[in-house]
Amino acid sequence: xxxxxxxxxxxxxxxxxxxxxxxxxxxxxxxxxxxxxxxxxxxxxxxxxxxxxxxxxxxxxxxxxxxxxxxxxxxxxxxxxxxxxxxxxxxxxxxxxx
Numbered sequence: 568x569x570x571x572x573x574x575x576x577x578x579x580x581x582x583x584x585x586x587x588x589x590x591x592x593x594x595x596x597x598x599x600x601x602x603x604x605x606x607x608x609x610x611x612x613x614x615x616x617x618x619x620x621x622x623x624x625x626x627x628x629x630x631x632x633x634x635x636x637x638x639x640x641x642x643x644x645x646x647x648x649x650x651x652x653x654x655x656x657x658x659x660x661x662x663x664x665x
Contacts, residue, residue: 569581569582571643571646571647571650573642573643573646575629576621576626576627576629576634577626577627578618578619578620578621578626578627578643578646578647579599579618579619579624579625579626580599580616580617580618580619580647580650581599581616581617581618582614582615582616582651583606583609583610583614583615583616583617584609584610584611584612584613584614584615585613585614586612586613586614587612587613587614587655587656587657588613588614588615588616588648588651588653588655588656588657589609589613589614589615589616589656589657589658589659590616590617590618590644590647590648590653590656590657590658590659591605591609591615591616591617591659591660591664592618592620592640592644592658592659592660592661592664592665593617593619593620593623593660593661593662593663593664594660594661594662594663594664594665595662595663596623597623597661597662597664598619598623598624598625599617599618599619599624600624601661602617614651614653616647616648616651616653616656618643618644618647620640620643620663620664621634621635621639621640621643622635644658
């Protein structure tokens with residue numbers, strides 16, 4: 568199970584397939600599992616990255632409310648893309664992830 572450490576906050580993520588990168592981010596109170604139905608199709612020709620945002624799913628749940636900001640979420644996504652070696656990506660999201 569891949570985990571990315573972001574200043575003490577562990578972020579769970581998965582990587583599927585190869586090719587141009589797609590990062591999918593879930594909605595509030597959901598997890599990366601909401602994308603399970605899309606993994607097979609999107610990972611045929613792409614590197615598909617799914618993840619659990621802070622306080623969701625298999626990622627850590629920091630106690631400090633200040634660690635749950637829009638800026639932190641965007642920085643987490645950028646760090647995930649760096650971790651998988653993406654120079655560019657298509658970003659897909661729903662609700663809070665949008």
